[in-house]
Amino acid sequence: MEIVRGENLSKFYDVKVSTTKSSVLKAVEGVNISIRAKEVFGLVGESGSGKSTLGRLLLWLERPSSGRVLFKDLDLLKAKKKVVKEARRKMQVVFQNPDSSLDPRMKIGKILLEGLECSGYKGNCHDRIKSVVEDVGLRPDVIDMFPHHLSGGMKQRVAVARAILAEPEFIVLDEPTSALDVSVQAQILNLLTEIQKKIGLSYLFISHNLSVVSYVSNRVGVMYLGELVEIGESNEVFNNPLHPYTKLLISSVPSLYMSNKYDVSNYNVIHEGSNGVVKGCKFSPRCPYSDDLCRSKEPKLEGVGHLVSCFHVSGVTNAAR
Amino acid sequence: MRSLQSNKVLLDVRNLKVNYKLSGSTIRAVDGVSFTLKKGDRVAIVGESGSGKSTLGLSIIRLCPAEITGEVLLEGLDLLKLEEEEIRKMRGSEVSIIFQDPGSALNPVMRVGEQVMEVFTSHGFSKSEAYNRSLGLLKIVGIPDAGKRMGYYPHQLSGGMKQRIIIAMAIALGPRLIIADEPTSALDVTIQDQILKLIRNLSESKGLSMILITHDMGVAAEVCNYIGIMYAGRILEMGSLEDIFNNPKHPYTLSLMSCIPKGQKGVLKPLPGNVPDMSNLPEGCKFRPRCPYAQEYCRLDEPELVPIEGRLIACNRVR
Numbered sequence: 007m008e009i010v011r012g013e014n015l016s017k018f019y020d021v022k023v024s025t026t027k028s029s030v031l032k033a034v035e036g037v038n039i040s041i042r043a044k045e046v047f048g049l050v051g052e053s054g055s056g057k058s059t060l061g062r063l064l065l066w067l068e069r070p071s072s073g074r075v076l077f078k079d080l081d082l083l084k085a086k087k088k089v090v091k092e093a094r095r096k097m098q099v100v101f102q103n104p105d106s107s108l109d110p111r112m113k114i115g116k117i118l119l120e121g122l123e124c125s126g127y128k129g130n131c132h133d134r135i136k137s138v139v140e141d142v143g144l145r146p147d148v149i150d151m152f153p154h155h156l157s158g159g160m161k162q163r164v165a166v167a168r169a170i171l172a173e174p175e176f177i178v179l180d181e182p183t184s185a186l187d188v189s190v191q192a193q194i195l196n197l198l199t200e201i202q203k204k205i206g207l208s209y210l211f212i213s214h215n216l217s218v219v220s221y222v223s224n225r226v227g228v229m230y231l232g233e234l235v236e237i238g239e240s241n242e243v244f245n246n247p248l249h250p251y252t253k254l255l256i257s258s259v260p261s262l263y264m265s266n267k268y269d270v271s272n273y274n275v276i277h278e279g280s281n282g283v284v285k286g287c288k289f290s291p292r293c294p295y296s297d298d299l300c301r302s303k304e305p306k307l308e309g310v311g312h313l314v315s316c317f318h319v320s321g322v323t324n325a326a327r
Numbered sequence: 328m329r330s331l332q333s334n335k336v337l338l339d340v341r342n343l344k345v346n347y348k349l350s351g352s353t354i355r356a357v358d359g360v361s362f363t364l365k366k367g368d369r370v371a372i373v374g375e376s377g378s379g380k381s382t383l384g385l386s387i388i389r390l391c392p393a394e395i396t397g398e399v400l401l402e403g404l405d406l407l408k409l410e411e412e413e414i415r416k417m418r419g420s421e422v423s424i425i426f427q428d429p430g431s432a433l434n435p436v437m438r439v440g441e442q443v444m445e446v447f448t449s450h451g452f453s454k455s456e457a458y459n460r461s462l463g464l465l466k467i468v469g470i471p472d473a474g475k476r477m478g479y480y481p482h483q484l485s486g487g488m489k490q491r492i493i494i495a496m497a498i499a500l501g502p503r504l505i506i507a508d509e510p511t512s513a514l515d516v517t518i519q520d521q522i523l524k525l526i527r528n529l530s531e532s533k534g535l536s537m538i539l540i541t542h543d544m545g546v547a548a549e550v551c552n553y554i555g556i557m558y559a560g561r562i563l564e565m566g567s568l569e570d571i572f573n574n575p576k577h578p579y580t581l582s583l584m585s586c587i588p589k590g591q592k593g594v595l596k597p598l599p600g601n602v603p604d605m606s607n608l609p610e611g612c613k614f615r616p617r618c619p620y621a622q623e624y625c626r627l628d629e630p631e632l633v634p635i636e637g638r639l640i641a642c643n644r645v646r
Contacts, residue, residue, distance in 0.1 A: 195588070222588075260548065261545040
């Protein structure tokens, strides 16, 4: 079963170059994504690749420039305001930095209560808060504390508590552990996995950290300059990457444990940046396999189960082997 | 333990202590650190935030506003005893430093070429000499079209390019030691990979010694041949890359390793609790409150860093 689907999603921003001139930044372009019930979908890519924008589009925090978002087959663009509001209660978010996502002048109890009340929860709010605070591994007395009384890991637990209070079915986790130390990161990752299994909800897990994503995700999508270039089962993508960019990404991770390294010495190192207009495949300026076809036509995301957008997939895999 | 160049000791740090005085309390950011670094070796200081690893790096060339005691011997010369004017001359020519964020380490209103040239002109080179040497440096650190890039301002360069400029400035005067403080933490993985390879190649080809400060075990493994694990101002375990990563012995190193996701295999075993408050440290062993093996004697006795099986360990239990 499917929880959220993005169809042909694009988001373009106008960027002012000078007082009279402006240019278009294509943050997300033509993305099709489907997130199933009870799965963790990992989204990886470098900064500026559009991961967070895609997350915000799926949450309906931002309106797409084109394309549509369906939450359990409900088209959020066409549906009535009231229905959309109802649907959005089932979607929550945890941001990277709890210092900016928690109001510094509110007590934790009030932060949690506010979210719960907005969600239209029918039961006893105080009991619900108490039990969720316990679920995320916090002591009950944090309710009377301010965010600055808590450590980074504890603050992130509050942010997680706020997200699950309203009994959502889908949570976007936007770099939820990037601001934390490794020992605390491990605590939060385990907490998130536990909650997901217990409640049976779906995550969109956005991170630039490949080891973290491969640890938590069932399926993975790889983004490059606003486009999804590869989607597949996490095992498949990390052990048998098809797109040349995914190979570069995996090989670049300095890690003790990721042994699947590919020879990437023949890749071009110059990054064109997201503002440079690239004709054809956006990765072609960096790609060692690019030819005239890649530079003139844009490949589509194709395949069954393991999808990739590259004209050279069979050639690429053969060369790498 | 393998040594790359020679057995000659370049840097000998003895009982280094750094105290930050705050109103009413003293933060012991570095609390009795001792280690030696041989010529051509690269040591990584790995630790979580607040462990004192950056302060350790800065205090070696006296760049932190704090009370520093102990000895920092660079080929026998105690850097802590030098006059301010003398240490200023050492910075850049003998020991240089690479910071984390290339955006804030470069002057935004000055062309990058001038900034590299300034390193030379302020150490007595003529302008034309400085220009030629700077141009050569930018080519060494892999900046394409170097002549043109000399006239660029920092905002016209990408993060990776800016870090290359910083590295060029760091190696400009041929120092013997480079301290790199999280040099790639602000960069994307593909760029990080390029910069780490550059740093490693430069160190190998020039026989440069290096102290790399990082929170990322993977980065440490990529660049260095020695690893020191730091916690609450102390080094808890230090040894060769193979020893520390393949056979960690200190309970903290062990827990740190089990916190790192290893793909889909295995379960993360997080450390309970948080990094300690530096103004209110526990008695005895600093790691005791989070240590799964802690005993009563760990409370009474702070363990010293002692050699065991070819490495250094500070743990009462392992001893």
